[in-house]
Amino acid sequence: MNKNTAKIKTGIRSLVGNYYEITSGTVIAGSTDTSAYTISVQPSDDSDPIEGIMLNTITENGNGYILFPADGSNVVIGTVDGEGEWILIKASELDKTIVTIGNVQYEIDNNQVNIKNGNVLFSVSDSLFKMNTSSESLFQLLKDCFTYITELTVPTPSGTSSIPVNVADFNNLITRLNNLLTS
Numbered sequence: 001m002n003k004n005t006a007k008i009k010t011g012i013r014s015l016v017g018n019y020y021e022i023t024s025g026t027v028i029a030g031s032t033d034t035s036a037y038t039i040s041v042q043p044s045d046d047s048d049p050i051e052g053i054m055l056n057t058i059t060e061n062g063n064g065y066i067l068f069p070a071d072g073s074n075v076v077i078g079t080v081d082g083e084g085e086w087i088l089i090k091a092s093e094l095d096k097t098i099v100t101i102g103n104v105q106y107e108i109d110n111n112q113v114n115i116k117n118g119n120v121l122f123s124v125s126d127s128l129f130k131m132n133t134s135s136e137s138l139f140q141l142l143k144d145c146f147t148y149i150t151e152l153t154v155p156t157p158s159g160t161s162s163i164p165v166n167v168a169d170f171n172n173l174i175t176r177l178n179n180l181l182t183s
Helices: 003-015 138-150 167-180
Strands: 022-027 038-043 050-054 064-069 074-079 086-091 094-101 104-109 112-117 120-125 129-132
Touching: 038 074, 064 086, 129 138, 138 167
Parallel strands: 050 086
Antiparallel strands: 022 038, 022 074, 038 050, 064 094, 074 086, 094 104, 104 112, 112 120, 120 129
């Protein structure tokens, strides 16, 4: 730790009535615990690693956000409620974030965005999107619709009609649907 960093820390400590600490470091590879929402950090001053750093700023009612910094990311962490209760303040790179507001949850990573509101899910990736409820999927609904059209027969005075003459067009729509939506 250099002289300036030590002076800044001393100044911050003198400004507050309680003991709080702010430090920087690097996220230790593989230390992210996605169920406990914690990481471990190797401080920049090469002191012992700090484990169990909280990633979530969830309020008592469940609203808030969780930041998941990338392995090796440069971070700033600080203590809350006195010595030993560490929380993430800033990260140079994120792998994922989760924001919860009431029943709505937004989950974002470098591959996709998911928005969930109760049993309704809307998911967007770089190539596909998905819309589902607890009982229906937009993909399955459209696929069933096109499939039923390809099998459509109609009674006529001279008997039952054959399948539509443009059945290949509807089969093509099913192929295109697979390129757009996921189940």
